[in-house]
Amino acid sequence: MNRESRTDASGELRAASQAQPNIALIKYWGKRDVALNLPVVGSISITLESLWTRTDVHFMPGQKDDRVSLNGRSDQAETKRITKCLDLLRTRAGVDYGANVASRNNFPTAAGLASSASGFAALVHAGARALNLDLSLEEQSMLARRCSGSAARSIFGGYVEWVHGKLADGTDSVARPLLDANAWPLRVAVAITSTAAKQVGSTEGMNRTAETSPYQSAWIDTQEADLSVARDAIRARDFDALASISEYSCLKMHALALAAQPGLLYWNGATVECMHRVRALRQQGVPVFFTVDAGPQLKAVCEPSAIEQVKAALRDAPGVLDVLDTGLGEGARAIATDLVGA
Numbered sequence: 001m002n003r004e005s006r007t008d009a010s011g012e013l014r015a016a017s018q019a020q021p022n023i024a025l026i027k028y029w030g031k032r033d034v035a036l037n038l039p040v041v042g043s044i045s046i047t048l049e050s051l052w053t054r055t056d057v058h059f060m061p062g063q064k065d066d067r068v069s070l071n072g073r074s075d076q077a078e079t080k081r082i083t084k085c086l087d088l089l090r091t092r093a094g095v096d097y098g099a100n101v102a103s104r105n106n107f108p109t110a111a112g113l114a115s116s117a118s119g120f121a122a123l124v125h126a127g128a129r130a131l132n133l134d135l136s137l138e139e140q141s142m143l144a145r146r147c148s149g150s151a152a153r154s155i156f157g158g159y160v161e162w163v164h165g166k167l168a169d170g171t172d173s174v175a176r177p178l179l180d181a182n183a184w185p186l187r188v189a190v191a192i193t194s195t196a197a198k199q200v201g202s203t204e205g206m207n208r209t210a211e212t213s214p215y216q217s218a219w220i221d222t223q224e225a226d227l228s229v230a231r232d233a234i235r236a237r238d239f240d241a242l243a244s245i246s247e248y249s250c251l252k253m254h255a256l257a258l259a260a261q262p263g264l265l266y267w268n269g270a271t272v273e274c275m276h277r278v279r280a281l282r283q284q285g286v287p288v289f290f291t292v293d294a295g296p297q298l299k300a301v302c303e304p305s306a307i308e309q310v311k312a313a314l315r316d317a318p319g320v321l322d323v324l325d326t327g328l329g330e331g332a333r334a335i336a337t338d339l340v341g342a
Contacts, residue, residue: 013059013097016340017126019332021107021118022047022153022160023188023299025246025291026223026230027253030206030216036170037149040210041223043162044178044230045153046301048188049329053118055103056340057086057126063098070103070119085120085147086127093131102340107324116202120147121154125332140332141175149202157181157330159234161227181328184237187307190324191298191314193270202294205257205264212261219256239303243282243289246301250291257294266294270319274298277313286310 028043066086068079086099103122105115124144128135135143137155145152145162152174153160158181165173200208210216226249233241257264271292278290278300288302288310302310307325314323 013061013130014057014337015126015129016054016056016335016337017122017129017332018052018054018335018339019118019121019125019154020048020052020157020329021115022150023291023301024150024153024249024293025242025301026226026249027293028150028162029253029256029294030210030219031149031203032164033168033170034203034207036173037145037147038170038173039149039162039164040220042164042227043150043153044227044234045150045160045162046186046188047154047157047160047181047329047331048326049181050324050326051105051107051118051190053103053105053115053122054335054340055101055119055122055126056337057123057130058100059095059097059130060100061095061097063100065098066101067098068101068103071105081147082123085123085143088143088146089124089127089131089133092133092135095131099127099130104340116148117150117154120144120151121332123147124151125155125334129334137331138174138176142171142173145170145173145175155332158183158328161231177331178231179234181330184234185304185327186239186301187304188326188328189300189302189307189310189314190326191270191274191300191317191320192322192324193268193274193296193298193319195321198266198295200264200266205260205266205294208262208264209257209260213256213259215256215259219252222252239287243287243301246291247289254292264294266296267292268296268319270317271296271298273317273319274300274314277317278310281306281310281313 022045024045026044030040032040066083141152141155156177159179162175229245
């Protein structure tokens with residue numbers, strides 16, 4: 001590779017970016033190509049505001065290896081994933097510099113809160129800027145997808161659709177914005193029911209589900225209809241319609257995973273209790289619905305006027321450790337490097 005330096009205005013091959021996790025309302029579960037992270041179905045998500053990953057990428061000419069710090073710690077398995085992701089950027093830039101990467105989350109990692117999505121979206125955004133790569137947001141989304149599937153959506157803010165695509169090379173499997181966050185500013189109460197990393201990661205869980213769940217074909221066959229209903233609900237700002245289709249997609253995904261062999265159970269008792277509480281609130285006329293990803297944390301999406309009532313109901317549930325409150329946020333963006341440790 002060419003070792004010609006590509007420096008920014010400060011003379012350093014360094015940049016920092018922030019990205020937020022996204023929560024899928026119409027779920028992504030299953031891959032048609034594991035190596036390229038191509039999904040078997042499309043998905044629709046919301047990008048959160050108050051939860052974030054901040055990542056500083058500093059390419060070092062002459063350094064062979066990547067040195068990674070995640071929340072102040074080194075993790076060999078995660079370093080391998082980050083190196084694989086940075087290699088995509090290095091290939092485009094024509095360099096082979098090792099990098100020092102420092103990344104920090106302000107929320108639990110690998111616990112069902114999409115830390116992988118925000119982490120790799122921030123990594124691609126910062127790494128591309130550090131190497132002065134002129135990449136469109138769609139190109140960044142495609143590269144982020146190859147590092148972690150749902151990271152494709154965290155490049156964008158607000159309401160986002162990730163298209164599953166049809167091409168074998170995955171160039172048409174990218175995320176695109178549907179609606180800006182401020183156009184329909186819903187809020188999300190996140191019930192933290194565990195801070196431990198989940199025992200079965202999403203990729204392993206998806207592979208097991210595809211190989212053993214008898215519901216896999218039904219999941220694929222019904223997804224386009226769900227996406228259409230959700231798109232229409234978002235464009236019309238129809239909360240009841242979005243609530244209905246989102247809970248349906250959530251429970252359908254978990255039913256699919258539960259039917260794998262052995263079955264995948266990402267919930268705990270507090271997760272289920274929070275579901276009951278959200279449904280009880282909606283029966284009382286409170287505009288709220290739940291969704292749960294591959295982990296035990298419940299996300300209650302609601303109209304802004306209901307957020308305090310929703311948080312109070314979740315906080316009172318046995319087993320809930322904390323309740324986070326967030327609006328909908330922006331996509332990946334540049335920040336100052338000194339903010340990463342702040």
